[in-house]
Amino acid sequence: MNCSGKNSLTDAILDIIFPPHCLICGKRIRSGVICAECESRMEFLNYPLIEHTGKKHFYAVFRYGETVSEIVKLLKFGKRKVLASYVAKTICNFMQKENIEVKTVGYVPMSLRELKKRGFNQSRLIALHLSEMLGAKLFDGIKKVKETEKQVGLSRTGRIANVKGAFSVKGSPEGPMVIVDDVFTTGSTAHEVVKAVYGKNKIDIFFIAFSRRID
Numbered sequence: 001m002n003c004s005g006k007n008s009l010t011d012a013i014l015d016i017i018f019p020p021h022c023l024i025c026g027k028r029i030r031s032g033v034i035c036a037e038c039e040s041r042m043e044f045l046n047y048p049l050i051e052h053t054g055k056k057h058f059y060a061v062f063r064y065g066e067t068v069s070e071i072v073k074l075l076k077f078g079k080r081k082v083l084a085s086y087v088a089k090t091i092c093n094f095m096q097k098e099n100i101e102v103k104t105v106g107y108v109p110m111s112l113r114e115l116k117k118r119g120f121n122q123s124r125l126i127a128l129h130l131s132e133m134l135g136a137k138l139f140d141g142i143k144k145v146k147e148t149e150k151q152v153g154l155s156r157t158g159r160i161a162n163v164k165g166a167f168s169v170k171g172s173p174e175g176p177m178v179i180v181d182d183v184f185t186t187g188s189t190a191h192e193v194v195k196a197v198y199g200k201n202k203i204d205i206f207f208i209a210f211s212r213r214i215d
Contacts, residue, residue, distance in 0.1 A: 003092035003133050023080055024070055033086050034071070041067045045212060048094070050187065055204045056194050060184045060212030061094045068211045072182050075122050084125035087210045091126070091180060092133045100206055104177040105131040106139040108193055109167065111147050123181050126210070130180060141171040142179070142193060159188040167196040175203025184209035 021028050022035035029035045043063040050058040062068045075083040095101075107127035115121060124140075131138040146166040177197065184190060190207045197205055 001092065001096060001134055003089050003096060023074055023083065024067060033082055034067075038067050041065070043068075048098075050184065050212070055202065056198060056207075057205065058184070058187060058190055058194075058207045059094070059098075060209040061090055062211045064183060064211040064213040072211060075125075076118070076182065079119070081120070081122075081125055084122060085129045087182065088126045088129035088133060088180075091130055091178075091208055091210060094208065095134070095178065095206075100176075100178065100208075102134065102136055102176045102178045102206065103174045104137045104139045105134065106142050106173060106177055106179040106197065108179065108181040108189060109142050109144045111144040113147060114144075126180050126182070130178070134178075136178075137174065139171070139173045139177065141169050141173060142197060143168050143170060159186050163189050163192045165192075167193050169196050169200040172201045173197060173203065175201065176206065177203055178206045178208055181207070181209045182211065184212040 020031060020033065022038055023033050024038040025035060027035045027037070043065050045060055045063055048059045048061060050060060052058070064072075071083055071087070074080040075087065105127045107121070107123040109124075110118070110121045128138055130136075144166055145168045148162050148166055179190075179193060179197065181190065190209070194205050194207050197203075
């Protein structure tokens with residue numbers, strides 16, 4: 001497990017020629033993408049384990065606060081794809097701390113229409129970087145087979161109904177497996193994805209979100 005990711009000589013030279021800046025506040029930094037001051041405002045959850053039922057575990061690392069929400073928005077809508085590696089690193093460090101070891105890395109998929117509109121799936125980018133850090137296989141077999149409404153603004157009951165039956169799995173993922181996403185709200189999407197995977201192969205599944213919305 002190498003949570004620092006890949007650091008090439010080219011990257012080091014580029015950091016010297018073009019000194020990096022914090023993507024949140026714009027301050028010049030020696031390396032990385034987020035400065036120490038902005039990171040200090042990221043609030044770790046005191047109780048990261050949201051739910052545990054049999055072989056299914058649900059976690060979130062940070063509270064969805066000011067800095068964390070800005071990271072998510074910049075990644076998803078600002079297309080700052082470099083933040084996917086940063087998010088993967090935080091999840092990797094969390095897994096190391098919690099002694100979570102896996103053989104496979106999955107992610108919450110998007111429908112073809114959603115993927116075409118955004119141009120990329122941020123959860124897959126996070127999973128790709130995480131799989132490299134963990135030395136684990138990337139699993140692309142989770143598919144979104146039903147178009148859904150945006151979850152934002154829906155009630156808890158509405159969210160559950162919206163994603164019911166929205167996911168299927170092609171192939172048989174090797175366990176233990178981690179499935180990653182950027183935000184955990186009510187957990188309706190997380191539960192449907194895990195349900196689909198577990199229905200295919202009854203393995204240990206760790207669903208880990210970078211952040212969690214808490215009212």
